[in-house]
Amino acid sequence: MKRYFVYILGNNRPTLYIGITSNLIRRVWEHKQLVVDGFTKRYRLTKLLYFEEYLDPQQAIQREKQLKHWNRAWKLGLIGSTNPKFLDLYSSLI
Numbered sequence: 001m002k003r004y005f006v007y008i009l010g011n012n013r014p015t016l017y018i019g020i021t022s023n024l025i026r027r028v029w030e031h032k033q034l035v036v037d038g039f040t041k042r043y044r045l046t047k048l049l050y051f052e053e054y055l056d057p058q059q060a061i062q063r064e065k066q067l068k069h070w071n072r073a074w075k076l077g078l079i080g081s082t083n084p085k086f087l088d089l090y091s092s093l094i
Helices: 024-032 057-069 072-082
Strands: 004-010 016-021 047-054
Touching (some): 004 072, 016 024, 024 047
16 A cells, blocks of 8 residues: 655754655655755755655645645644654654
């Protein structure tokens, strides 16, 4: 069964980026290697700070859109609720 992930990347500031993927390990690796042109490469958003897993792609897309409309404080609060030290969670996936 295919899985979908909504994820939040950041840097040390942290500047935040919200994305969606069906392969979280590969996608975060691409961000870490700076092979993805655009916002994440420009701001070096390489730390996986938060993620959620879904089985239904429409639910994942809906959640991504919801989080993108949240204000910064709410996003930081969401991250802090499960990752209070804002650690890079990527190593826990591999």
